[in-house]
Amino acid sequence: MVEWTxxxxxxxxxxxxxLDYEEIxxxxxxxxxxxxxxxQRYFGAFGNLYNAETIMANPLIxxxxxxxxxxxxxxxxxxxDIKNTYAELSLLHSDKLxxxxxxxxxxxxxxxxxxxxxxxxxxxxxxxVAWQKFLSVVVSALGRQYH
Amino acid sequence: MSLSAKQKATVxxxxxxxxxxxxxxxxxxxxxLVAVYPQTKSYFAHWKSASPGSAPVRKHGITIMGGVYDAVxxxxxxxxxxxxxxxxxxxxxxxDPVNFKLLAHCMLVCMSMVFPEEFTPQVHVAVDKFLAxxxxxxxxxxx
Numbered sequence: 001m002v003e004w005t006x007x008x009x010x011x012x013x014x015x016x017x018x019l020d021y022e023e024i025x026x027x028x029x030x031x032x033x034x035x036x037x038x039x040q041r042y043f044g045a046f047g048n049l050y051n052a053e054t055i056m057a058n059p060l061i062x063x064x065x066x067x068x069x070x071x072x073x074x075x076x077x078x079x080x081d082i083k084n085t086y087a088e089l090s091l092l093h094s095d096k097l098x099x100x101x102x103x104x105x106x107x108x109x110x111x112x113x114x115x116x117x118x119x120x121x122x123x124x125x126x127x128x129v130a131w132q133k134f135l136s137v138v139v140s141a142l143g144r145q146y147h
Numbered sequence: 148m149s150l151s152a153k154q155k156a157t158v159x160x161x162x163x164x165x166x167x168x169x170x171x172x173x174x175x176x177x178x179x180l181v182a183v184y185p186q187t188k189s190y191f192a193h194w195k196s197a198s199p200g201s202a203p204v205r206k207h208g209i210t211i212m213g214g215v216y217d218a219v220x221x222x223x224x225x226x227x228x229x230x231x232x233x234x235x236x237x238x239x240x241x242x243d244p245v246n247f248k249l250l251a252h253c254m255l256v257c258m259s260m261v262f263p264e265e266f267t268p269q270v271h272v273a274v275d276k277f278l279a280x281x282x283x284x285x286x287x288x289x290x
Contacts, residue, residue: 117263
């Protein structure tokens with residue numbers, strides 16, 4: 001089981017309570033599709049992903065980014081059992097969506113870069129440590145049910 | 148995944164903008180590396196302190212960033228340009244290549260913090276590719 005200090009819990013909760021899900025979700029998914037273009041393979045039905053500009057203007061991508069970010073809420077509410085909280089979602093990504101779990105890490109990295117841009121100097125070393133710990137637990141849980 | 152001419156120009160342009168803050172970013176990036184990925188401290192056991200923000204860590208972060216800037220100038224032939232640095236990393240330092248990716252990520256986070264407007268997705272992909280090419284050139288002599 002993952003141990004969280006009070007400080008880590010406070011940091012993670014603070015980030016989420018100040019989060020603009022639409023803005024950060026959209027920016028993170030767009031950045032992932034642009035920086036790691038092979039991730040576009042999962043978005044064949046999402047319309048025009050021809051270049052960076054069209055990706056960033058795509059409303060389906062924006063909506064999906066928001067959805068993904070809200071998916072993190074479950075981990076936030078169940079920080080002491082993220083592994084089981086995501087068991088079902090992990091199976092979904094494995095059996096229905098067929099997403100290579102390495103992509104979770106790529107999206108997590110993009111999310112970190114976007115949050116860092118938003119928070120600036122408030123994204124302290126301590127904040128980054130807690131945030132990346134949280135994301136790595138989520139990423140691990142999402143990949144856990146693959147078989 | 149080699150850099151297009153446009154991406155090389157993007158890298159040079161962004162690093163130019165970054166120049167006045169490059170020391171800060173270098174120092175911060177290495178601090179974050181040892182904080183977020185504590186296993187990287189294993190390479191710095193010979194220092195008095197390898198904790199984030201400590202003097203040796205900051206100083207070395209600045210040194211590394213200096214090397215990165217040097218590489219920008221050699222962007223058209225990184226393999227040749229970084230030959231002696233590659234020998235250093237291969238035969239003396241023997242840093243596991245996985246760590247170059249980790250440090251690159253920390254550099255990108257710092258760049259994003261300091262230049263939120265300029266570090267667009269397009270700049271991000273160009274810089275990420277450049278850092279990956281740099282790492283490859285550093286690994287050239289490994290085996």
